Amino acid sequence: MRLFVRALICCALSLAASPVFAQGSAPRLSSPQYKAVKSGSLQAGQLNVLPDDADLVSQQVYTEGAETRFRGRQWTTRIAPNGPRSNYAFIGDNMVLIDPGSQRNGPNTAGYAKNISVLKKGFPSQSATSGEIDGILLNLRQAGPTPKTDADASDANAIQGNAQVAGDPGFLSFGEMQISRIEPTAPYTTTHSIRLQLGAIDPFGKNLELGATDRYYNGVHRLTFGYGAISDVGANDRAFYAVDNTSPWSTYFYAGHPGNPAVRLMGNSGAIRWGPDDSSWTIQRGGGGSLNFYSAGDILQGQINADGTTYWPAITTNTVVVAGSPMLTPRKTVIYPPLTSFPASPVEGETIYSQQNRKVYTWDGTNWQAHW
Numbered sequence: 001m002r003l004f005v006r007a008l009i010c011c012a013l014s015l016a017a018s019p020v021f022a023q024g025s026a027p028r029l030s031s032p033q034y035k036a037v038k039s040g041s042l043q044a045g046q047l048n049v050l051p052d053d054a055d056l057v058s059q060q061v062y063t064e065g066a067e068t069r070f071r072g073r074q075w076t077t078r079i080a081p082n083g084p085r086s087n088y089a090f091i092g093d094n095m096v097l098i099d100p101g102s103q104r105n106g107p108n109t110a111g112y113a114k115n116i117s118v119l120k121k122g123f124p125s126q127s128a129t130s131g132e133i134d135g136i137l138l139n140l141r142q143a144g145p146t147p148k149t150d151a152d153a154s155d156a157n158a159i160q161g162n163a164q165v166a167g168d169p170g171f172l173s174f175g176e177m178q179i180s181r182i183e184p185t186a187p188y189t190t191t192h193s194i195r196l197q198l199g200a201i202d203p204f205g206k207n208l209e210l211g212a213t214d215r216y217y218n219g220v221h222r223l224t225f226g227y228g229a230i231s232d233v234g235a236n237d238r239a240f241y242a243v244d245n246t247s248p249w250s251t252y253f254y255a256g257h258p259g260n261p262a263v264r265l266m267g268n269s270g271a272i273r274w275g276p277d278d279s280s281w282t283i284q285r286g287g288g289g290s291l292n293f294y295s296a297g298d299i300l301q302g303q304i305n306a307d308g309t310t311y312w313p314a315i316t317t318n319t320v321v322v323a324g325s326p327m328l329t330p331r332k333t334v335i336y337p338p339l340t341s342f343p344a345s346p347v348e349g350e351t352i353y354s355q356q357n358r359k360v361y362t363w364d365g366t367n368w369q370a371h372w
Contacts, residue, residue: 078092078093080092095113095114096113097111097112097113099111105170116135116136118133118134118135120133124182124184124188125184126184138158138159140156140157140158142154142155142156161174161175163199165201168203168220168222170203171200171201171202171203171204171205172200172201172202173197173198173199173200173201173228174198174199174200175196175197175198175199176195176196176197176198177195177196177197178193178194178195179193179194179195179196180192180193180194180233181193181234190233190234191233191234192233192234192236193232193233193234194229194230194231194232194236195228195229195230195232196227196228196229196230197225197227197228197229197230198226198227198228199226200223200224200225200226200228201222201223201224202222202223202224203220203221203222204216204218204220204221204222204223205221205222205223205224206221206222206223207219207221209221209223244267244268248267248268249267250266250267251264251265251266251267252265252266252267252270253265259276260276261273261275261276262274262275266282269284269285270284270285271283271284271285272284277296278296279296280295280296281293281294281295281296282294282295282298286303288305288306289305289306290303290304290305290306291303291304340354340356341356342354342361342368346363346368347363348363348364348365349362349363350362350363351363
């Protein structure tokens with residue numbers, strides 16, 4: 001605990017010496033100058049610091065609801081140079097960390113280019129004042145003419161990332177997130193904890209799948225994936241959650257090539273569809289609890305009813321046999337109880353399936369007549 005307090009003091013002292021963090025040394029803009037900032041009169045590359053009570057430049061433009069008003073410290077306002085940029089990208093604020101390595105793996109000894117902590121006063125007590133807090137507010141607004149070529153487009157990404165490793169030093173992902181819930185009273189037990197990983201390359205990821213007892217000492221068996229959801233603590237509910245709110249999804253899940261899907265989970269109906277539409281096969285739940293099979297064009301090819309009977313519209317004969325018979329493919333099938341011997345007192349019209357003879361018989365009042 002003493003080490004932690006000492007670290008906080010050292011951090012505070014280091015920040016106080018910085019001209020950016022120091023209260024008295026940072027240049028401030030008066031209200032008239034601030035209005036000039038809003039009107040776009042800043043020179044390219046100019047740096048300004050606004051007072052704490054100044055309204056920040058509005059970022060919420062053309063929203064459906066009321067415009068959000070922002071107040072706080074604005075350290076930097078930079079305007080990119082005019083004119084085309086054919087060979088460089090402009091960065092408003094740049095930070096580079098060169099880390100020689102801590103010689104120990106794990107987030108507790110990692111090198112971080114920047115840390116942001118947002119704490120609710122009173123955490124973790126439930127007596128803390130209500131109100132939302134968020135780690136980062138990132139707004140992006142893009143506009144431009146409709147392009148005719150890719151070079152003429154005006155793409156936009158709220159976050160643009162690029163992560164790379166050389167060789168197989170360890171696990172790599174674009175983003176790893178930890179979400180957890182603890183009890184608000186001591187000993188603050190964790191009740192739920194999940195991790196999400198986006199875009200991962202794990203050189204040892206398949207070792208445990210191959211039965212290894214230690215993932216790091218069984219050679220490189222690389223596992224790459226786009227999305228990972230890991231349940232660490234608690235009985236968690238859904239690894240993937242896709243719902244219709246005020247607007248429906250046409251497709252809940254899509255896998256395959258662009259324009260040539262391998263499999264889809266369709267919206268609304270929940271049907272599973274294999275292949276592109278012009279040559280697809282679809283399984284979908286029908287009315288009355290049936291399971292229906294469709295070929296391309298949603299043409300019904302088969303149906304399994306809730307009572308176990310089946311229907312195959314492409315077959316014209318109506319032979320009644322036991323479902324799954326190896327010799328007949330009927331239009332309709334009716335399941336009869338399989339018997340090893342004939343009933344002693346049959347009723348006229350009674351039909352059975354003989355497991356011994358693998359035939360269907362009907363009692364005509366005098367004899368058992370085989371259907372085939």
